[in-house]
Amino acid sequence: MFFHLDFTSPLPIYEQIVRGIKFAVAAGGIAPNELIPSVRDLARDLAINPNTVARAYRTLQDDAVVFAKRGTGLAVAPNAPQKCRIQRLEIFQTRFRQFLDDARRSGLSELEIDEIVKQE
Amino acid sequence: MFFHLDFTSPLPIYEQIVRGIKFAVAAGGIAPNELIPSVRDLARDLAINPNTVARAYRTLQDDAVVFAKRGTGLAVAPNAPQKCRIQRLEIFQTRFRQFLDDARRSGLSELEIDEIVKQE
Amino acid sequence: MFFHLDFTSPLPIYEQIVRGIKFAVAAGGIAPNELIPSVRDLARDLAINPNTVARAYRTLQDDAVVFAKRGTGLAVAPNAPQKCRIQRLEIFQTRFRQFLDDARRSGLSELEIDEIVKQE
Amino acid sequence: MFFHLDFTSPLPIYEQIVRGIKFAVAAGGIAPNELIPSVRDLARDLAINPNTVARAYRTLQDDAVVFAKRGTGLAVAPNAPQKCRIQRLEIFQTRFRQFLDDARRSGLSELEIDEIVKQE
């Protein structure tokens, strides 16, 4: 499978699925025109409600990351890999920037923040 | 005032208040045995409902960051500054570690991650 | 139902609910992974406001006695029965010890205290 | 002094004072017609607000445990010792009975309850 779920995360399950698929596409784990798992299969694999998967897939279609092949399933769009790579970068850039802002506003010194980052 | 609220954040307002007070205590903005703003005052200042502040203050009492002086208000606990500094560090350490884990699992290369971090 | 409320007690209703659920879990009335009554159901059964139940349930989550199954309800944590049994014992041990201390400090003789206890 | 205060107790301070005086009278620590400490003195000794002491003393007057000697202070009523002994007994009987009821309703077995009591 392409990703795992964190049920304790505040990020909703369906959003974790959306990102999981996008990141898999960005990383080349699923190629353009290749089918993604069926709603039923993925729901079984992840042990979650099919409605949740369906909602994630709807979002992916809205984002034009996948498109419906009638009677077959959902396939990765041709230009999706590039688009997903951009989105992936943006997601993590935004997140790091937010991290820094919050850390500074909390009263942590630049030194302490550096300390945290360097412990990577 | 010790902090401002981000009404667009997924982090609930009461949790933002909890952290705001903890960070203020960690940074020495409020000393042990000093009173924190009254429920009504803070609610007025932040332009939110007093109950929301009350809920945050309840959490702070549960965490033993403040204690009730009956009929007087809530005061910072003697050992709270140290505790809050530790918690603050943990919050941001965890958050950065999570950021790294997610970035790696998304298929981003170490190089790309470094790139994001260095843009600070 | 697992318990009843004493509206005349100084113990707040939400705290009575917390204890009621804990004691039910301790006694095996609700098994691990089993769902506890929904906020709305319990509020209706006890004829109180749903928010009061919600507040109790929040406390139970903070105590890790139950965990949220998103969109499904709250389920008893795996190790909760053991934990609840311990807490139950502690609650009553503390209370009896406090009773004894207070009785002694009030000037009651050991004989008089024994007298009270034996009338059980 | 006749008693100490527990600031963490849910029992209000003024009620703790009322009981402290009553128990002292019951135990013979203060004899009939003897003066109890002045509001100001007791407040200073206990490091609390004089209003709180005043409220307790008002209750004691209402209960006819003490009476005002104009221009002198509050003195213990002649029949107070007997009355206080009775009230003291009732307080602890009620409290023990409540303890037993609660313990039983919590699902503790008679054996476990006996165990707690015998550890006195």
Add this chain to the structure above:
DNA sequence: GTGGTCTAGACCACC
């Protein structure tokens, strides 16, 4: 004045 409890009801996200 202080915080604490409870009610009532709106709105939201999630499944």
Add this chain to the structure above:
DNA sequence: GTGGTCTAGACCACG
């Protein structure tokens, strides 16, 4: 359907 957040306001105990 589920719980979670927030608002609004009443009432109480305490100092």
